[in-house]
Amino acid sequence: KKYMLLNYTLTRQTYQIFMDYGPEWEKAWKKHVKNWKPPKKGKNKNHPASSTYQSVKEMNQNPQSPIRLSNLRDDMSLPGQTMTVCYYYEDHPHDRFIPSHVKNWKKMHDDQILSHFARPNQFTYAGTRDWGAFFPCNIVANDGDDGTYTVRIFPDKTSDPLPWERAGAPCFLTNVPRVNIQFFNKPYQSRMHWGPLPW
Secondary structure (H helix, E strand, C coil): CCCCCCCCCCCCCCCCCCCCCCCHHHHHHHHHEEEECCCCCCCCCCCCCCCCCCCCCHHCCCCCCCCCCCCCCCCCCCCCCCEEEEEECCCCCCCCCCCCCCHHHHHHHHHHHHHHHHHCCCCCCCCCCCCCCEEEEEEEECCCCCEEEEECCCCCCCCCCHHHHHHHCCEEEEEEEHEEEEECCCCCHHHHCCCCCCH
């Protein structure tokens, strides 16, 4: 993969910047606009027209926002418009021990899965200057009264594959503080994609 970084410097006062994302993006966007339909009000409490709806900004500002616990083997296809993401940094990607029997890990007992594939979290999110990033994740257990959790980290499709991902192994972290867990909108599920609202 090759990446290009662009820095923009304003040479005069401006109010709008127009970006041309190219024909492929334009085609994909038109297809989305044509085919996407928002959930009907009344059938989905997470719809912005619902009195129970909370934006991800509100959820992240409230430390008491409920966190849904998932099974160790669940994938990321959870219902709703939001997803959980966890702060993650691969500190020693080449030194990490990956068992050879990873293909059958879902058939293992829960305790065996965690003993083979979990490791203690060592980093706490401290702002955007950190080296780590937020990866898609499931919260699989509350570790106790200290407010930490056990989470399963999923691959970030925008980054190069990590060793555990290439091996087909799961990645679990224990002792993850609440500050390392945030809510993001799923792709194409943010407020701007809901269409007109009845108010």
